Amino acid sequence: MDLYSYYRSTSSYRVRIALALKRLAYHALPVNLVAHGGEHLAPAYRALNPQGRVPTLRTDTGELLMQSPAIIEYLDECYPNPPLLPAEPLERARVRSVAALIGCDIHPLHNVAVLKRLRGLGVDEGDVTAWIGHWISEGFNAVEQMIGDHGFCFDTPGLADVYLVPQLYAARRFAVDLAAYPRILRVEGAALEHPAFQTAHPANQPDTPA
Amino acid sequence: MDLYSYYRSTSSYRVRIALALKRLAYHALPVNLVAHGGEHLAPAYRALNPQGRVPTLRTDTGELLMQSPAIIEYLDECYPNPPLLPAEPLERARVRSVAALIGCDIHPLHNVAVLKRLRGLGVDEGDVTAWIGHWISEGFNAVEQMIGDHGFCFDTPGLADVYLVPQLYAARRFAVDLAAYPRILRVEGAALEHPAFQTAHPANQPDTPA
Structure with missing residues (x-):
């Protein structure tokens, strides 16, 4: 591939x-x-x-x-x-709801094209930063209540983590305060130690700047 | 339910x-x-x-x-x-890609919360209207190339139509010019005549204003 x-x-x-x-x-x-x-x-x-x-x-x-x-x-x-999803439909829906919340209601609001357009409307850098922080924080407030108490989002790594870990990377890049999200921070810690998440990390790609 | x-x-x-x-x-x-x-x-x-x-x-x-x-x-x-999806994984991915494009890259940019926040940044109504039109048009430019030439998005009604038809309703509400999208307009026509899409229409709900 x-x-x-x-x-x-x-x-x-x-x-x-x-x-x-x-x-x-x-x-x-x-x-x-x-x-x-x-x-x-x-x-x-x-x-x-x-x-x-x-x-x-x-x-x-x-x-x-x-x-x-x-x-x-x-x-x-x-x-x-x-598998990235559990076997049972209800459990699959719970995992997919975390993925969808991040994929629809957080990330699309701060991607490259959207930030460029915001700046084109004359929104200043302080307000752009606040915009990014608002959507990440509001989304993470819900995600924190939707995920579990052990290991990754739902114990073993899966679809919710596939979405949450890159969103955490973006949150760090944009200096969003994450102190209110102990479960989310626990997932970040689990990912830092997991070989697949290390391999996929932006720091370790062929096009990563030196 | x-x-x-x-x-x-x-x-x-x-x-x-x-x-x-x-x-x-x-x-x-x-x-x-x-x-x-x-x-x-x-x-x-x-x-x-x-x-x-x-x-x-x-x-x-x-x-x-x-x-x-x-x-x-x-x-x-x-x-x-x-079924809302075909049986074969590659075909499922093609249908899901249309749904995801609409669900991630069009709709989240003009939902109630986002428009409220834009206005709160002092963006005037003309620019808010242009913002909505931009994301719908840019997304529809791609969707027009991703769907088929007959019936609904992919012949029989399915997941892509579940996303496209409500997005078309929003496009009409925001007066977006749709003339450049003959395939998308064909899907709109098919939905107007289909009982399930009629039942689900915003004009026919218990909370629809008189």
Whole structure:
């Protein structure tokens, strides 16, 4: 498989964790979101991904898939061991609700395109920082109540962690105060010690700046 | 089942379509997002849904589920006929990628909370309208290339339509020009004639204003 990704893109990081948890080998194809006006916006990349965003996965049979939620469910269906979701529908829904809250109501509000547009409206840097912090904090307030008391979000690493750990990386990057979230911080600690999460970390990618 | 919803909430509308396509009976419990400072923000509702957002589904066994992507996958797993997703993983990924693009990269940028916050930053109404139009148009540009040439998004009604039809309703509400999207408009036409989409429409809910 090939993965078009950017080292510190939240959604690329999610897919890298899923691949690493399943011990799937892939070829990383970096797409620089900041150089040359954004390689993701160039026609060559848009021919692969009509939205012009990372990540894009090319499967072993050459099919192109976009949107991290769809890619991750695909990987879990095609490579079920270890599973990213529990077996029982109600438990699956609880895990997916954490993933969806982060994937819909936190991350989209501070991605590269949205922050650029906010600045284009004349919003100053202080308000941009407050905007990012507001959505992360409001989302984490709910996530803190939705996850469990041991290990990863729900004991063993799974879909909720695939979303939460990259969101934590973004929260650190934007200097959001996390002291109110002991369960979330526990997950961050568990991920720091787990080989798959280490492999997938933005610090350890082929396009990570020196 | 009970569904806490608001008649014109995009994510409530999605779940209503899924329930109607599967011919599942439920008890509608309206949550007014605009009256009394927002009933979704009141402690009584937050006790059911820690995020304070609609929809919330109470299952037949009394379990509370939140986040429309998780609720819809749950319904599809528990009530598989008719299915909202194809059987084959690659085809499932293509359908889910349309749903995820709408659910992550369009709708979250114009929900009630986000527009309120934008206005709070002093962004004027003209720029708020342009902001909404930008994200819908940019997303629809990609969706138009991702869906098929017949019937609903992928022939028979399914998960992609569960997301696209409510997003179309929002696009109309915000007066977004849709002329560039003939495939998307074809799906809108198909939904207008389909009983499940009619039942789920914001015009036909118990809390729809007279």
